[in-house]
Amino acid sequence: MFRLEDGFQIDWGQLLGIVLEYGLKIIVLIIGLLIVYPLGKKIISKTLNRAQNNQKLSAARIQTLEKLLLNIFSYVIIFLFVVMFFGIIEQPIGPLLAGAGVVGLAIGFGAQGLVSDIVTGFFILLERQIDVGDYITVASYDGIVEEIGLRTTQIRGFDGTLHFIPNREINSVSNHSRGNMRALVDIGVSYDENIDQALGILNNVCNQFQKDERFIDGPNVIGVQEFGTTQIVLRIIGKTVNNEQWGAERDIRKAILEAFDEHDIKIPHLQNVYIQK
Amino acid sequence: MFRLEDGFQIDWGQLLGIVLEYGLKIIVLIIGLLIVYPLGKKIISKTLNRAQNNQKLSAARIQTLEKLLLNIFSYVIIFLFVVMFFGIIEQPIGPLLAGAGVVGLAIGFGAQGLVSDIVTGFFILLERQIDVGDYITVASYDGIVEEIGLRTTQIRGFDGTLHFIPNREINSVSNHSRGNMRALVDIGVSYDENIDQALGILNNVCNQFQKDERFIDGPNVIGVQEFGTTQIVLRIIGKTVNNEQWGAERDIRKAILEAFDEHDIKIPHLQNVYIQK
Amino acid sequence: MFRLEDGFQIDWGQLLGIVLEYGLKIIVLIIGLLIVYPLGKKIISKTLNRAQNNQKLSAARIQTLEKLLLNIFSYVIIFLFVVMFFGIIEQPIGPLLAGAGVVGLAIGFGAQGLVSDIVTGFFILLERQIDVGDYITVASYDGIVEEIGLRTTQIRGFDGTLHFIPNREINSVSNHSRGNMRALVDIGVSYDENIDQALGILNNVCNQFQKDERFIDGPNVIGVQEFGTTQIVLRIIGKTVNNEQWGAERDIRKAILEAFDEHDIKIPHLQNVYIQK
Amino acid sequence: MFRLEDGFQIDWGQLLGIVLEYGLKIIVLIIGLLIVYPLGKKIISKTLNRAQNNQKLSAARIQTLEKLLLNIFSYVIIFLFVVMFFGIIEQPIGPLLAGAGVVGLAIGFGAQGLVSDIVTGFFILLERQIDVGDYITVASYDGIVEEIGLRTTQIRGFDGTLHFIPNREINSVSNHSRGNMRALVDIGVSYDENIDQALGILNNVCNQFQKDERFIDGPNVIGVQEFGTTQIVLRIIGKTVNNEQWGAERDIRKAILEAFDEHDIKIPHLQNVYIQK
Amino acid sequence: MFRLEDGFQIDWGQLLGIVLEYGLKIIVLIIGLLIVYPLGKKIISKTLNRAQNNQKLSAARIQTLEKLLLNIFSYVIIFLFVVMFFGIIEQPIGPLLAGAGVVGLAIGFGAQGLVSDIVTGFFILLERQIDVGDYITVASYDGIVEEIGLRTTQIRGFDGTLHFIPNREINSVSNHSRGNMRALVDIGVSYDENIDQALGILNNVCNQFQKDERFIDGPNVIGVQEFGTTQIVLRIIGKTVNNEQWGAERDIRKAILEAFDEHDIKIPHLQNVYIQK
Amino acid sequence: MFRLEDGFQIDWGQLLGIVLEYGLKIIVLIIGLLIVYPLGKKIISKTLNRAQNNQKLSAARIQTLEKLLLNIFSYVIIFLFVVMFFGIIEQPIGPLLAGAGVVGLAIGFGAQGLVSDIVTGFFILLERQIDVGDYITVASYDGIVEEIGLRTTQIRGFDGTLHFIPNREINSVSNHSRGNMRALVDIGVSYDENIDQALGILNNVCNQFQKDERFIDGPNVIGVQEFGTTQIVLRIIGKTVNNEQWGAERDIRKAILEAFDEHDIKIPHLQNVYIQK
């Protein structure tokens, strides 16, 4: 299998000739690519910018396409480089490696993962499951999409971390940026309070917010949600414009605190205990 | 394997001719599809709307079919485009790619996942496991079905998130919109209360709801369910019209609170502790 | 691989002829099936009803068989339709698809899952592991069997949800409707109570229930089960007729409460704490 | 692949002839089996009963063998029926199905699971890992073995549920009915008690039980097992006859309660708190 | 595939002849084995007993070897029986089964699991990972090794359960009977105690045990291990003779209790709360 | 398969000759490598150092490349050694091993894992997912990248542990060193405090930090985040320079403590309880 019949009488002259001949070819190849690569990138960016001005495509879609096309372009360039490089280099070292079958194996393995990534990525793009700038959850990662690439999708988590996720790791996609979102506030009142009064006050709070333009479907008190261990839990639900649900929830919470304070209703909670020695 | 014998003497004239010839064909193809696609979509929608008026199919079923047919139509158009595109393009770049076997591999991989998705989707539709508008649980996602596609099913979660689930990820389906649902309320009473009195009051509450048309099988007190750490747990069970179980449970809870308040029965709970310094 | 040599000179006349010729055949096929399908279903139902009257098969078994045969019949009809449909359609589009090998792949994939479902289902039926109406646990779903099909088993959960479970997902089956069931009640008494007195009272309660016909093997006090953190746990065990265990347990619990109340034995529990400010 | 060349000119006379010819053969086959099956079952039962009287095989082993042989006999009958049935039916429908290769696939799939079940079951029996009536834990199910079959093992859980477990699901077997079992009682005493006195009392309790014939190796106090959050934990360990460990533990617990009560040693526990408003 | 050309004209005379001829051979075979099997077992046991007296092999090793050799011998006998049985039976039923390929399949499946078991078992024995009598943890089971067989390892759990574990389920082995073991006692003292005094008392306790011959490396106080929620945790660590760690720990715990009692240091713990109504 | 026809008549003279002949070759080979290896390492380091001085590559990138190139160089040297070694040794022992096919198997297995490692590593480097010195999370390990090798990536955990992770274990990469990070502080105030006053004080604290140059986007109070069991939770969020988020959070916390102290607002917490005996 491994046969280097006379591995110690190397013809140094011949070796140098080979190195020079193939080295020159490789240098020409590299220079060629160094010219083509930045040129191609500039053309893609320019074309898409013009397209954005002329046509009706949304900015997010243009951004997705630009990042994707640049990514595809990079991979095509790399692919061409590898093919040409092996084309040049094949003659001298080919037989050695081919004998061991290692190159074929490596390409097979590499291609398998790559194709699997590309195919999944292709359907994600085709079905418009995500756009750059969407807030999504995939493969247990949460965040804003930064780039949808041929092989990996980059997501910026809320603590600033950048997650690189190979597309094949993506099964189901949860997109939090498609359509209206629900705002939900649970509030506990004591078993000793008058339940009708509490529901009345919460209804008033909700009415204030129904004029709020963040709400598509004004917040409503839906009733007694649960008998808790320390309190009766009442629930408020509303539908808001996308991405405004957290702010709206915070404002409802503050309004409830003020309304309850006014009517002297206490929210049950574990209290400080000060007992003297 | 990779042999670009004279990779540096490119005949630019010939290249331009090829690009022009095939470019024209591709543009004709794209224009053709841009005419056929919207036309086909309109025909499908119109036909189904007429079918809905004439026949006895339920609105949900019509909606499911419409979304599905549009989805299938899109994929057929894309499939035809890909086949024709490669038909046109095959001649010049075919041998290059075929040599590397990459295209065959990619189609194989893509087809495997796609067929797996389609077959699962086919049986879901054939056995009518879900319709658009059903509230279901599949693959650990909860929500209302928005679209059952050839490849993915879209579910709108209750917080507004849109989940894209590849059909192959769907094993068992739990459909919460088929038939009547159970309403269940657990209520704790103190170990110091008279258990018969408590059961009597709960029976009265249940009797009020038995006229409620949301209940198919009026709520009943089934007895002492559990000896809890702080309370004796009593259970009420009833059968309601689909989707009304949560509202009914909330109303029963409110009625119990009022009835217990009237008869001065306290629900045991951890209380606020106010001790002075 | 994909070769549409002159994809733009379509002979519209020939196309129309093909569509008419094959369209007619398909319409005849569909009409034929629309006659055969309801007829077959009626025959199956009638035959089984007569069998039920004449023979000793249990109603549950007849119901299982009826649902199963109807299900098998549907699949046979669908199978015949698909075979005939492809028989008709084979000539014009066959070569196109066969070239791509996609149909063969799809049938292979579909068949694999289908056969796996059928084989598992076959053994479930052969060994009579479940009947329609049984309360079972399979694949982490709980409920009453609604239908045992060729491909899927339908289970109605206790909250009213309908679960569709592909048979291949079913490994072990836990059938809760085969034979007598155990009723078990754990009751805690204080470390300060006289343990013999408590055991005596529980024995009396058990004696009351031993005449109860729901019990096959009268409930018995088996002794001190556990030293708990707040109480000594005593255990009562009995064997009841199937499906009556929950009702029996609830009645025992109520009887214990009343008996302990009579003899002034308190069940230890965390109490309300009312401390003034 | 699917070719029904003239699918609409069915020769009804020929069809009837085929149905009659093969129908008769199948009826003869069914009648034959209906005679052989009950006969075979009776012979197996009788033979084993006689064997039990004459020889030294334990009742449990005889019962295991009887259930197993009946089970094997059923499968052999079913196997012969299937083989003969397909032998009869092969001629007319064989080519159709054989063309699609579906039958071969189904047998392959069915056989794989079946053989895997049988091989595992064979070694379970060969190594006498379980007998009918043993209390075992396999594949996360607990209970008494009801039947060890060729394909499935049936276990009766303690709540009365019957579990059907395919043999291939059984990896490790935990048999709780082989040899003596351990009785273990943990008892907590306060950090304020005299530890030597407590150990002495427990020693006395243990001495009482050492004459108890359920104990192979009399219960012994082994010392201070753990410093708990509320108590010092002392441990008693003994070895009992199989299946008597739970009863023995319960009796030791009751004896300890009485002994501690006599010497006024309190078991620390969270107490009721009665504080007035 | 299944062809019983004239399945109903059975030649009963020929059948009887076959049964008699082969039945006799099988009976001779069974008798032969019934003589060889107990003889072989006795020879193995005797030989090993003599080896134990003459040579330096440890008793545990001898016991491991004896159980293993008996187990291998059983399997060789069974293997020979099966080979001879099929050798006898091959002629009449061979073609039938061979046609279906079922026997080949079964042997393949059986052999795969069996070989996997034997290979793993072989390395466990070769590397002397466990001996009969060792206390080990494998595949989430804990206990004393009872038998290391060709196919399964039997472990006796501490509650008396006998676990049968197929060797292939054994990945990593944790052997608790190789070398000295650690004794570790954590003891909490109040944040209000003098930490130096407490450490001093514990040092005295440790000094008592340093003469104890169970300790290889006398127990030492290593310092303040943790700031707990209710106490400062101090740690004592020592190295003991194998299997004596639990007893040593219990004795240290008792000695600490007595020493702390003498110096009036309290171990912080949640106390009984007795509050009057 | 294994045939040593006359394994006992070894020709010792011939054996010695072989050993001498091949031993010499191997020694020459080893000496050759011992000269080439350190030489190559020095050349790589020198070249990269010069590159760093002349060009614009960042120090982190140079460091990544240096460690990677040294690693690749080591593997190339080892690969050449193994190939040459087997080339020398092939003649005498080749047929023996080749017969058993063990070498081929080993190379196949080794190569599979190795190629899988290299391919994954290649894409991690190509897409610049990580650099030496980045703080990343991969495969459930957290830490600073120390070396990205051909086969393994080394990560230094924060407790000083060095983790060796084979590249194939790396799926998704979370890089915490790319761009600005979020600082988040949650602070609870009592339900009895004036919520507007508390928000005002926190706003003042945030204003102090907005001049802090660690903050890209000054910390802001975003409102009432949650109704807790003991407190109302208020949240402060800001964006900081990479790696400064923890220090910034700690300083905000200290500033809040001082501001609340000044205005006499108490943070609710469980207090010490001192009750006399």
Added chain:
Amino acid sequence: MFRLEDGFQIDWGQLLGIVLEYGLKIIVLIIGLLIVYPLGKKIISKTLNRAQNNQKLSAARIQTLEKLLLNIFSYVIIFLFVVMFFGIIEQPIGPLLAGAGVVGLAIGFGAQGLVSDIVTGFFILLERQIDVGDYITVASYDGIVEEIGLRTTQIRGFDGTLHFIPNREINSVSNHSRGNMRALVDIGVSYDENIDQALGILNNVCNQFQKDERFIDGPNVIGVQEFGTTQIVLRIIGKTVNNEQWGAERDIRKAILEAFDEHDIKIPHLQNVYIQK
């Protein structure tokens, strides 16, 4: 498949001859190995000891190599024994077993696992991931490496257990003995204490330890780490010499206790509650 044509006319004389002939060869083989094995072991140990004295290899590395070489030597001896044994034994029983293909299967299975173990082990050694004596975490086991073998790695857990881990089970390696380690102490102070005073005292404690030679990077107070439920958590971090981190942490804890005691700062904790009846 299994054909013993005349299994009952055994030629006892011929059998004896075979047994004698091959028995003698095997005995010679065993004796030969019993001489070679201890000789080889002694040579390996001696050579390495001399190497240790002459050269600069670390003791840990020498120990790793010695254990490894002895282990490899054992396996080579066993391999040779098995090959020779089967070479001797092949003639008489070869055809029998070869017919069944069992030997080939067994070797295949055995080799697969073995090669997988060796390859993983090879890279662990090549990349010097672990040495004998290192404290590591692999495959969820913690402990000191005792031996790195060809097939298994032995780790001594801290409670004295010896873990045998097949190399193929080892994916990522966490080595805790490479470089300096972090010492981390979290200390809680009451919300009522002056935070600046507490930080000042802790700074003084840290200054004491900065002269301590165990610390590479003296312990520093990094500030307010967390708002806890009962206390403000302050954190001290330092970098220590390997393996000294635990001792250093314990000493810092004791020093803090004494410093706080001196300045009368209390560490908040849940206190004993003594309430009279």
